[in-house]
Amino acid sequence: MTSAVDCVGLSKRYGRHWAIQDCDLSIPRGRVVALIGPNGAGKTTLLEILAGLRAPTSGDIRIFGIPIQERTATLPRVGFLAQDRPLYSSFLVRDLLTFGAHLNPAWDDAFARDRLEHLGIEMGERLARLSGGQQAQVALTMTLAKRPDLLLFDEPLANLDPLARRDVTRALLDATALNALTVVISSHVVAELVGVCDYIVILQNGHVQVTGDIDDLLERHVALTGPREAVDSLDTSRLVHLERSGDVARVVLAGSGTVADPRWVSHPMSMEELILAYLQAPSASALPGPERALA
Amino acid sequence: MALVAAVFGLVILVTGLPLHAAVARFDPACLNGSDLSAACYQLRVTVQDQFAPTSAAIILIGSVLPAVLGIFLGAPLVARELEQGTYRLAWTQSIGRERWLVTKTVVLVVALALLAVTIDLLVGWWRAPLDTLEGTPWAAFDAEGVAPLATTLLGFALGVAAGAIARRSIAAIAIALATLSGVKWMLISFARTYLFAAPLTTSWPPGARPPIATVPGWFFDLYPVSATGQRLSSADLVAVVQRTGAEDPTRGMQLAGVTWTQVYQPAERYWPFQSIEASLLVVFAIGLLAVATWWIARRT
Numbered sequence: 001m002t003s004a005v006d007c008v009g010l011s012k013r014y015g016r017h018w019a020i021q022d023c024d025l026s027i028p029r030g031r032v033v034a035l036i037g038p039n040g041a042g043k044t045t046l047l048e049i050l051a052g053l054r055a056p057t058s059g060d061i062r063i064f065g066i067p068i069q070e071r072t073a074t075l076p077r078v079g080f081l082a083q084d085r086p087l088y089s090s091f092l093v094r095d096l097l098t099f100g101a102h103l104n105p106a107w108d109d110a111f112a113r114d115r116l117e118h119l120g121i122e123m124g125e126r127l128a129r130l131s132g133g134q135q136a137q138v139a140l141t142m143t144l145a146k147r148p149d150l151l152l153f154d155e156p157l158a159n160l161d162p163l164a165r166r167d168v169t170r171a172l173l174d175a176t177a178l179n180a181l182t183v184v185i186s187s188h189v190v191a192e193l194v195g196v197c198d199y200i201v202i203l204q205n206g207h208v209q210v211t212g213d214i215d216d217l218l219e220r221h222v223a224l225t226g227p228r229e230a231v232d233s234l235d236t237s238r239l240v241h242l243e244r245s246g247d248v249a250r251v252v253l254a255g256s257g258t259v260a261d262p263r264w265v266s267h268p269m270s271m272e273e274l275i276l277a278y279l280q281a282p283s284a285s286a287l288p289g290p291e292r293a294l295a
Numbered sequence: 296m297a298l299v300a301a302v303f304g305l306v307i308l309v310t311g312l313p314l315h316a317a318v319a320r321f322d323p324a325c326l327n328g329s330d331l332s333a334a335c336y337q338l339r340v341t342v343q344d345q346f347a348p349t350s351a352a353i354i355l356i357g358s359v360l361p362a363v364l365g366i367f368l369g370a371p372l373v374a375r376e377l378e379q380g381t382y383r384l385a386w387t388q389s390i391g392r393e394r395w396l397v398t399k400t401v402v403l404v405v406a407l408a409l410l411a412v413t414i415d416l417l418v419g420w421w422r423a424p425l426d427t428l429e430g431t432p433w434a435a436f437d438a439e440g441v442a443p444l445a446t447t448l449l450g451f452a453l454g455v456a457a458g459a460i461a462r463r464s465i466a467a468i469a470i471a472l473a474t475l476s477g478v479k480w481m482l483i484s485f486a487r488t489y490l491f492a493a494p495l496t497t498s499w500p501p502g503a504r505p506p507i508a509t510v511p512g513w514f515f516d517l518y519p520v521s522a523t524g525q526r527l528s529s530a531d532l533v534a535v536v537q538r539t540g541a542e543d544p545t546r547g548m549q550l551a552g553v554t555w556t557q558v559y560q561p562a563e564r565y566w567p568f569q570s571i572e573a574s575l576l577v578v579f580a581i582g583l584l585a586v587a588t589w590w591i592a593r594r595t
Contacts, residue, residue, distance in 0.1 A: 052391075053383060053386060072391055075387065075389050080387040082384065082387075100388070104388055146388070
């Protein structure tokens with residue numbers, strides 16, 4: 001089955017600055033993907049290219065097998081929630097739904113109305129007068145109501161108060177539970193994506209550092225704790241990240257084999273720990289083997 | 296926009312009823328130009344002088360207002376989306392950015408057209424008595440007929456294209472205003488007078504009645520011609536007349552063999568010229584909208 005997203009050699013340059021360089025990415029259908037990376041890593045650029053807002057400088061990008069240049073075919077299948085959740089602030093809620101209905105043939109108006117009613121958001125309310133959390137819910141509804149197959153969320157929880165963050169996270173969880181949707185959520189805050197996602201893409205400096213199923217990745221790494229002195233006995237070719245605090249050292253190693261030295265004790269690794277290890281080791285990478293050619 | 300039309304309508308009504316009443320009292324013969332008596336002439340001049348300032352104002356508003364509104368509607372169409380970042384919402388909807396632009400354009404053009412037609416008809420009603428007296432509506436060329444409708448569309452299209460390319464609403468408004476003014480200036484200063492069709496000329500000796508006195512048309516250049524057929528400037532004319540030694544300037548011109556020449560466009564060319572101008576402006580407008588669509592399609 002074709003992947004939801006397939007990128008080969010994706011690059012994007014703004015003037016002389018390369019926002020993304022030579023990225024290979026293959027996101028299977030139905031995954032909920034955490035797109036992680038520090039600010040400026042290229043997450044927004046990547047999502048905007050997938051959403052059809054920006055053209056890549058080079059590379060072959062396909063959405064469900066369709067080349068990204070064929071916008072009429074890809075746009076109906078992609079739902080994009082941009083950073084800062086842009087809305088027409090002078091519109092009423094119902095105006096925005098009318099806007100959605102006119103610009104999307106597959107618009108599910110009943111779904112949109114039900115969802116907003118359920119959230120207590122009035123049709124006659126002016127968008128500018130809604131709270132940040134309510135605006136986020138409206139923007140989310142706009143994305144879902146066009147019935148896309150691929151959802152792209154660019155930092156959906158940014159600038160929300162804790163209560164709103166919880167509500168939107170819950171809404172994202174509900175959305176991801178909808179059958180056969182592929183979802184990509186970008187964030188530079190790792191913690192909020194734990195428990196929501198089952199696939200990871202880590203971007204650093206415009207390069208893809210890690211991609212893979214979380215379960216798969218966790219199986220292919222070990223996390224060990226041991227005394228500082230034992231560091232020398234480690235196989236450095238497997239070392240992803242080393243952290244020393246006081247007398248104790250914690251390491252993350254690639255490869256599932258254990259270490260001979262008995263001083264090292266393995267402990268179960270969380271997704272967060274794995275991600276943090278890679279974020280702190282930009283030169284390390286965990287990518288799938290030689291990529292098969294695009295069909 | 297409905298408010299604008301309503302206010303303008305009120306102004307038209309209030310200032311136009313006295314004009315219509317005044318001309319209603321005219322003899323039909325005086326009205327259609329067949330009465331050549333001094334009394335009729337006096338009557339016509341009085342009415343025209345009385346309402347000239349208001350007429351000028353009405354024509355000015357009628358020719359400028361819809362076009363400027365067109366610019367103000369067109370400029371932010373693309374530019375505002377880019378300035379506010381809402382293009383990230385609009386251009387990711389299923390139908391795509393090209394159809395989005397077409398849809399938005401159609402909606403705005405329909406609204407703009409309704410306003411422009413309303414203002415056009417209101418001006419037409421107001422000017423009707425004077426147009427009849429003058430024998431042709433040419434004096435209100437920019438505010439009656441199809442020309443102002445085409446100008447409004449062009450203003451809108453200029454706004455949209457400038458906004459798409461400059462990406463700033465204010466800059467787009469400035470560019471569109473400047474360009475439209477330039478186009479208008481070209482039309483008024485030489486296109487309608489010399490370009491669309493070569494104008495006609497007619498000559499007569501000084502003191503005689505101009506043969507075109509009762510021929511309606513757009514009279515835009517009147518100059519003296521010497522006995523040898525050369526166009527004379529005012530200074531030349533004064534010199535020539537002084538050389539004859541005559542006291543009366545008219546007698547002096549007759550002695551010197553000077554004739555008057557009038558350059559004009561006859562009234563029957565009014566509608567052909569309206570059509571030519573409207574067609575040119577509409578084609579230009581459509582071209583600009585196509586450019587704007589192409590421009591945003593390739594934008595990365």
